[in-house]
Amino acid sequence: MKRLSYFLLLLVLVLVPTLQSCDLDDDGYSLGNYTIALGTVKVDAGNVSFVLDNGEKLWPAATLVPYKNLENGTRIIGNFTLLSDAQNGFDHYVRLNDYSVILTKNIINLTEENKDSIGDDPVRITDMWVGGDYLNVEFDMNIPGALKHRVNLVKNTTLQYPDDGYIHLEYRYNDMNDVTDYVAHSIVSFSLGDMGVGHTDKKGLKIRINSAVNGEKVITIDYKDLQTNKSIAALPGKMKERIN
DSSP: OTTOOHHHHHHHHHHHHHHTOOOBOTTSOBTTOOEEEEEEEEEETTEEEEEETTSOEEEEEEESSOOTTOOTTOEEEEEEEEOOSSBTTBSEEEEEEEEEEEEEEEOEEEOTTTHHHHOOOOBEEEEEEEETTEEEEEEEEEOOSSSOOEEEEEEETTSOOOOSSEEEEEEEEEOTTOOOSOEEEEEEEEEOGGGSTTSOSSOEEEEEEEETTTEEEEEEEEGGGOOOOOOTTOOOOOOGGGTO
């Protein structure tokens, strides 16, 4: 958990005064406790709930922040206080203390026509893992002065990859030739769709990156090695030693 992004750190610091209470609700849950987890917003008949990457479903029975304008499918890092055990189809009723929206993108095709705009600048990835049918990537970057940087997960249609049972993808970065000396830590989620665990007979993912430390390399994520983590607080897969 040492590499929680800066906005999460700020989120926790802001909430500390609120979360220091030791009062207990009727079910014995401490209102002074909280947990941070990645999840996806689900909107059903106008009602917002959250599905964590480990599959647990949370119902916001209480909140400290507005959330009802969140759209279905939005990815968030949420700060939750558990209020109950399973009931009414949810694993927990929770209090939503705060959240940050995660940039979420689909996989796109890289072609001769768009490869320049997609770019291939060196990346500084601090973690990469699969959770909730998403490939999640934590990364550091020198923030731009004016132009938005671009991150993409692509199928490179200009190459012929080996038929080795893996899905071959590439993580691409374009810094738009606009960087400052200030470093930011961020996260992006890519929807795997029918390439995700349980939706394909492929063995896993092989993701090519252009590492700022070690140059071009391929990160392999074997689906057989992925285990459902039933801890509500589970965050990254911690693959740093295999990335940079």
